[in-house]
Amino acid sequence: MQPRFLIIGAGVVGSALADELTALGYTEVTVLDRGPLAPGHTPMTGGSSSHAPGLVFQTNPSRTMAEFAHYTATKLRSLNTADNLCFNTVGGLEVATTPERLADLHRKAGWAQVEGIEAAVVDVDECVRLHPLIDRDIVLGGLHTPADGLAGAPAAIGMQMRRAIDRGAMFFGGQHVIEINQRAGAVTGVRTTERTFEADVVVSCAGFWGAELGNLVGLRVPLVPMGHQYAKTTALPVLRDHRDQARGHADARLPILRHQDADLYYRQHGEAMGIGYYGHRPMPVDMATLEELTAAQPMPSMLPFTDTDFAPAWTESMRLLPALAEVGVVEGFNGIFSFTPDGGPMMGEHPALSGFWVAEAVWVTHSAGVARTMARWITDGTPDLDLHGCDLARFTTPQLSADYVGDTSAQAFVEVYDIIHPRDQRSVQRGLATSPFHARHVDAGAVFHAGREWERPAWFESNAGMVDSDVTYPHDGWAGRNWSPIVPAEALATRRRVGLYDMTSLMRIEVTGADATNFLDRMLTRTVRRPIGTVIYALLLDESGGVRSDVTVARLGENTFQLGINGPMDIDWLQRHRADADVTITDITAATCCVGVWGPLARDLVAPLCSIDLYDTTLGYYRAARAIIGGIPVTMMRISYVGELGWEIYADAAHGELLWDTLADAGEPLGAVWAGRGALDVLRLEKGYRAWGTDVDAEMSPEEAGLSFAVGKKHDFLGRHALEARVVRSRLHTLVARDPQAIVVGGEPVTATGQVVGFVTSAAFSALVGRTICYARLAPHLSVGDTVAVEYFGELLDFAITEPVLVDPEGARVKGLIGVNN
Numbered sequence: 001m002q003p004r005f006l007i008i009g010a011g012v013v014g015s016a017l018a019d020e021l022t023a024l025g026y027t028e029v030t031v032l033d034r035g036p037l038a039p040g041h042t043p044m045t046g047g048s049s050s051h052a053p054g055l056v057f058q059t060n061p062s063r064t065m066a067e068f069a070h071y072t073a074t075k076l077r078s079l080n081t082a083d084n085l086c087f088n089t090v091g092g093l094e095v096a097t098t099p100e101r102l103a104d105l106h107r108k109a110g111w112a113q114v115e116g117i118e119a120a121v122v123d124v125d126e127c128v129r130l131h132p133l134i135d136r137d138i139v140l141g142g143l144h145t146p147a148d149g150l151a152g153a154p155a156a157i158g159m160q161m162r163r164a165i166d167r168g169a170m171f172f173g174g175q176h177v178i179e180i181n182q183r184a185g186a187v188t189g190v191r192t193t194e195r196t197f198e199a200d201v202v203v204s205c206a207g208f209w210g211a212e213l214g215n216l217v218g219l220r221v222p223l224v225p226m227g228h229q230y231a232k233t234t235a236l237p238v239l240r241d242h243r244d245q246a247r248g249h250a251d252a253r254l255p256i257l258r259h260q261d262a263d264l265y266y267r268q269h270g271e272a273m274g275i276g277y278y279g280h281r282p283m284p285v286d287m288a289t290l291e292e293l294t295a296a297q298p299m300p301s302m303l304p305f306t307d308t309d310f311a312p313a314w315t316e317s318m319r320l321l322p323a324l325a326e327v328g329v330v331e332g333f334n335g336i337f338s339f340t341p342d343g344g345p346m347m348g349e350h351p352a353l354s355g356f357w358v359a360e361a362v363w364v365t366h367s368a369g370v371a372r373t374m375a376r377w378i379t380d381g382t383p384d385l386d387l388h389g390c391d392l393a394r395f396t397t398p399q400l401s402a403d404y405v406g407d408t409s410a411q412a413f414v415e416v417y418d419i420i421h422p423r424d425q426r427s428v429q430r431g432l433a434t435s436p437f438h439a440r441h442v443d444a445g446a447v448f449h450a451g452r453e454w455e456r457p458a459w460f461e462s463n464a465g466m467v468d469s470d471v472t473y474p475h476d477g478w479a480g481r482n483w484s485p486i487v488p489a490e491a492l493a494t495r496r497r498v499g500l501y502d503m504t505s506l507m508r509i510e511v512t513g514a515d516a517t518n519f520l521d522r523m524l525t526r527t528v529r530r531p532i533g534t535v536i537y538a539l540l541l542d543e544s545g546g547v548r549s550d551v552t553v554a555r556l557g558e559n560t561f562q563l564g565i566n567g568p569m570d571i572d573w574l575q576r577h578r579a580d581a582d583v584t585i586t587d588i589t590a591a592t593c594c595v596g597v598w599g600p601l602a603r604d605l606v607a608p609l610c611s612i613d614l615y616d617t618t619l620g621y622y623r624a625a626r627a628i629i630g631g632i633p634v635t636m637m638r639i640s641y642v643g644e645l646g647w648e649i650y651a652d653a654a655h656g657e658l659l660w661d662t663l664a665d666a667g668e669p670l671g672a673v674w675a676g677r678g679a680l681d682v683l684r685l686e687k688g689y690r691a692w693g694t695d696v697d698a699e700m701s702p703e704e705a706g707l708s709f710a711v712g713k714k715h716d717f718l719g720r721h722a723l724e725a726r727v728v729r730s731r732l733h734t735l736v737a738r739d740p741q742a743i744v745v746g747g748e749p750v751t752a753t754g755q756v757v758g759f760v761t762s763a764a765f766s767a768l769v770g771r772t773i774c775y776a777r778l779a780p781h782l783s784v785g786d787t788v789a790v791e792y793f794g795e796l797l798d799f800a801i802t803e804p805v806l807v808d809p810e811g812a813r814v815k816g817l818i819g820v821n822n
Contacts, residue, residue, distance in 0.1 A: 004028040005378075006190060006199035008177055008213060010037060011049035013362045014205035015157045016075075016371035018164035018171075024375060027168030030197055031161075032190070034209075035299075037173030044154060045173065046299035047207045048337040052364045053230060053267055053274055054151040054249060055256050057092050059112045059119060059143075061420075061747060064385050065344075066115040068369025075368040076151050079159045086156040088250035090268075092148030093130050094258040095320075096140045101261050103478070104419045105143040106794040112145065113749040113791070114759040119145045121794070131257055133238065133273075133321045144255070150267060151364050152250035160368075180217045180356060187355040201378060203357045208301070208338045210346070210360035212287060219350050220400045221392075223338040223361045224409035225290075227283030227303045228276070229310055231332035235271040238323050260417035262316040273324065275317055278417055280309035282410035285336055297333065305332035337363070341399060341408035343416075345370060347377075348392030351572055358392055382543045386697040393572035398453045404429050422746055423482035425449055435504035436593050436656025440664070444674055447484070452567070454505035457676040459486040466493055466673070474743040474765060474772065478793070487678035488767035494642060494683060495768055495807070498599030499675040500663060503648060504656070507589050509571060511561045515581035520553065520561060523577060525702070525720075526712045528553055528561060535622045535637050539702060539710050540573060541719030545726050546698035547705055548573060550690070554624040554637055562588075562624075562635070562650075566692045577718070593656035595663055598646030603816060605667045606647060612636070619647075621815050630662035642680060643687030643808055645816040682764045685773050687814075688734060688805035694746075695761040695775045701726045704777075706804060728780045730758065734806065735788065735799040737772040742797040744790050750776050751789045751796070757782060760790060769806055774799070 005021055007014045010033035018031050035045025044050045056076075058069040076087035096102035105121050112119035120143070127142040128134050161171060179191040180202060189198040204213045208225035239254075252268035259265070263279030283303070285293070294300045310332065318324045338361035340346060347370065350356040357378060362370045377383040388394065398404065407428040432453040441448075445461030466489040473485045493499060511520060520528045524538040532555050540549040552564040565571070574585055597606055607614040611628035619625050624637045635650040651659050664672070681691075688706075690696050696705040701723060711723070735750075737743075743765060750758045763774030774790070776799075782788065784803055789796040803809065 002026055002028050003200040004198060005030070005201045005203065006197055007031045007203045007205055008190065009033060009047065009205035009207060010045055010157070010161070010171055010173070011047045011205065011207055012052070012153050012157055012364050012367040013207075013359055013371055015160040015164070016368045017203060017205060017359065017374055018169045019160035020371045020375035021379070022164045022167035022169050024379060026379065029164065029169040030199065031164075031169060031171045032175040032177060032192065032197065033171070033173050034176045035173060037171050044299070046301055047209075048301050048335065049153045049157060049207070049364065050299055051230070051302060051333065051335045052153050052337070053276055054153050054364055055265060055267060056087070056151050056365045057145065057148050057256070057258070058117050059108055059115065059145060061111060062389055063115060064387065064389060065366060066111070066117065067385055068366035068373070070115070070117065071369035071372055072151070072365060072367055073147060073149060076156050079156060084155050084159060085152050085250045086159055087149055087151055088252055089147060089149040090252050091130070091255040092145040092258070093127060093142050093255045094260060095127055095134065095142040097138050097259070097261045099140065100419060102140045103793055105141065108143055109794070110749045110791050111747065113756045117145060118147055119143060131254055133254070133323050134257075135320060135322050138320060148256060150250040150252055150256065153364050154249055177213065177216075182217070182353060185352065185354055187353060201355045201357065203359060203374065203378070205359050207360065208285070208336055210338070210358060214358065217350060217353050217356055219353070219356070219358070221346055221358055221360055222395055222400055222405040223340050223346060224406055225285040225287060225336045226339045226409065226413050227285060227334035227336055228278065229280055229305070229313065229332065229334055230277075231275045231305070231310060231329045232269055233273045233275070233324060234327040234330045236273060236323055236327055239268060239271045239273070258417070259316070259320050262313075262320075263417045264313055264316060266317070266321070272330070273321070275313060277310060277313040278413065279313060280306075282413045283334060284406060284410065301336045303334035303336060305334060339409040339412050341395065341405055341412065342389070343412045344389045346392050347374060347387060347390045351393065351575065382546075386546075386699045388569060388693050388697060391569050393569045394567065396452055396568050398432050404432070421478070421481045423449070425482065431455060433505070433590065435502050436653050437502050437504070437660040440657070440660055441502065441674070446676065449482070449677060451505045451677075456505050457502055457674070458482075458678045459484050459490060459676040460674050461486070463490055463673060466490070471767060472741070474741045476743065479743045479745055483678065487676070488682055488765055490673055490675035490679035491682040492767045493671070493673040494599045494644060494675055494679060496600070497671045497673065498597065498601040498605055498646070498667060499642070499673050499679065500660075500667060501596035501598065501675055501680060503594040503596045505589075506594060507565050507567055507587070508592065509563050509565060510586045510588050511563060511574075511583060512559055512586070513581070513583040514559060515583050516559045516561055519578065519581045519583045521715070521717070523574060523718055524551070524553065525710055525715070525717050527715045528555060530555060532557060533624050535624050535639055537710055539707060540570065541702075541717070541723075542698055543719055543722060545701050545719045545722035547692070547696050547700050547702060547707065548698050550692050550696070550707065550710070552637070552639060554635075556624060556626075556635065591653055592650050593653050593659070595649045595660060596641070596646065597649060597663060598640050598642045598644040600645060600813065601670045601672070602644065602646035605663065605670055605672060606649075609662060609666055610636075629659065632659050632662070634659070640814050641689060642683035643689070643814050644683075645814060681762070682766055685762065685764050685775065686766050686768060686807040690732065690775070691762060695732055700730070700732070701728070704728055704730050704732065706732045730777050731780050731782070732761070733776055733778050733782065733801045734804050735774050735776050735790070736769065736802050736806070738798040738800060740770055743772050744774060744792050744797065746774070749791045750778060751791060752782065752786065757788065766806075773806060
């Protein structure tokens with residue numbers, strides 16, 4: 001029997017999901033909306049879809065978001081009919097009025113190459129040819145994307161509704177959901193003010209009402225309804241020659257125009273121009289007062305227009321488009337739509353209520369793509385794309401607080417059109433979580449970067465004296481942003497002597513219970529049935545064989561395991577698969593702390609302090625043991641993320657400051673260096689260690705990620721059988737720059753014989769190698785010894801594909817088989 005699906009929200013996402021589900025053959029689909037859904041009329045239910053300007057720009061730093069947008073454009077274009085324009089391929093033009101923006105357009109052109117989107121940086125003449133209203137004197141160039149365009153949201157909703165209805169779906173308007181019915185931990189349907197609907201799967205596609213629906217089932221959906229200014233001008237005579245023959249919301253011939261230096265975008269509405277503005281103050285909406293605020297507006301997703309906020313936009317618009325001086329604003333509104341702490345959508349299933357799913361904070365740009373992935377995820381159990389930047393479970397509990405969600409979502413609004421560097425840090429909600437060593441790090445001049453809610457030293461200004469003045473570190477204004485030459489100096493000092501690293505923010509859990517061994521054996525790619533004190537490196541795979549995460553597992557007791565994980569999504573994944581097993585999963589991150597002590601002198605630093613004899617083989621490589629250091633109970637793990645001899649040393653947070661002081665004092669005569677996450681990144685790249693979520697994600701198999709060694713040959717686990725059917729589509733390779741002055745940051749396209757063959761995932765300059773090294777996901781036909789080019793802001797830089805491990809490939813250093821300065 002088919003499951004019964006119920007979708008809350010008939011906007012651009014809900015209607016698309018109904019279409020996608022019924023296209024897969026699921027006909028028991030019901031869609032509810034609180035607004036009107038009159039048969040034969042264009043659906044304008046009053047949500048964000050009803051007023052959305054419909055811009056679809058496909059290029060995005062996230063390949064997942066780019067794929068969502070690409071599918072949306074492709075699908076809506078296919079829905080066009082002679083009298084129903086769902087998508088108008090007018091193209092997109094983003095103009096630069098500053099040198100910094102023009103340089104950034106070259107970076108975006110690189111993203112487009114990686115994502116297979118036609119795009120080109122064009123000169124001023126071409127900008128004016130494409131959009132004749134532009135004042136050529138203030139524009140330096142632009143990025144043209146011919147396949148971008150305007151989604152006619154009402155038409156697209158109506159067409160997808162009709163297709164779904166023709167396949168058996170039912171749509172009901174005027175339905176305000178007030179209760180999610182459930183039994184035994186699973187949904188059974190919903191109750192509205194009018195009636196009750198039964199269902200096995202309920203999907204919330206309610207837009208900015210999504211957080212309120214989440215509240216009905218005790219689910220925190222971290223989104224903020226935010227007002228965004230949009231205005232239309234009176235008729236512009238010059239636009240009479242640029243009208244599209246088609247009628248409707250997408251009536252235009254001129255390309256979408258974005259003037260991101262001033263937080264503005266423009267789209268044609270027949271003979272009028274529409275103006276969207278992100279430069280005003282954030283306007284979060286209190287949902288308790290929504291009805292009162294919008295009572296006099298055409299729909300409940302429109303706030304009254306605020307002229308004062310719009311004044312700078314109008315002044316700048318007349319500067320860029322002088323023809324606007326002839327007209328005025330005929331109508332305007334502050335449209336409400338959703339913002340999240342990191343700008344990504346919220347997708348996934350309730351962690352404790354089976355069958356309740358959300359697809360929220362989704363813009364028209366990505367709507368059909370999100371719907372397709374949701375349909376496949378719900379029905380197949382595995383999404384078709386990597387969703388670590390979209391997954392509902394990606395935030396920790398502190399990140400779900402009202403203050404955090406509100407402040408970071410407001411910053412996301414402010415930064416919509418900003419030039420964002422991969423190492424840029426948020427300016428709000430800092431200092432939420434600090435390790436017990438924080439005060440010491442502040443005294444040492446630590447420069448902190450945020451990792452989730454944690455403050456983590458990126459480098460220490462007190463180490464400035466270690467920078468070799470005879471070494472020229474390659475950098476420019478972009479590569480040097482949020483970076484310091486202290487970073488490679490700290491990495492080099494770790495290789496030569498010993499470094500102390502604050503690893504407290506590394507998320508860790510304790511898995512206990514009578515079924516802990518069986519449970520972890522089923523979930524991990526390597527067996528944990530090993531002697532107490534053993535540490536292993538293993539993977540968590542999904543049902544399709546994709547790498548969901550990589551973890552370290554230490555067996556500390558018969559039924560006690562400590563796992564180093566990548567984030568809250570790992571906890572969510574394990575909890576979902578726990579079923580009725582006698583297993584308890586406890587997040588112990590905040591209750592504990594960790595110091596990484598690594599380098600050829602690590603044993604000389606730690607051994608005199610430790611209750612275990614570290615000079616013999618008691619605590620060998622990939623072993624763990626309880627011990628005492630300076631009177632402090634600790635758990636020591638002989639593992640290393642930098643490829644050097646050493647330990648991760650864990651203690652209760654209450655003992656953290658004393659532990660750090662004890663180790664730091666003992667390290668001083670040895671020249672121990674306090675080092676930050678920047679150095680850690682350099683060292684892992686030298687050693688061939690991957691970072692999940694950056695170099696590896698769920699779309700990759702272990703073989704593609706270069707992690708086949710972490711898959712047991714005789715061990716059965718979740719995803720094992722799917723591996724046998726997977727085809728290798730790419731491989732992660734190590735690249736080294738030919739030119740010692742070449743530098744890249746990450747995300748750049750990689751080409752061979754003039755064709756795009758992949759992209760850089762992470763990169764850093766290594767003082768030891770004397771070159772920039774990086775990882776790149778490349779086409780499978782490339783191999784060690786091949787030469788490729790990395791495009792950096794339009795310049796081609798030669799790189800060689802090398803062996804995966806550049807430093808100590810035999811592992812002598814990490815196993816402690818060599819001494820100082822080797």
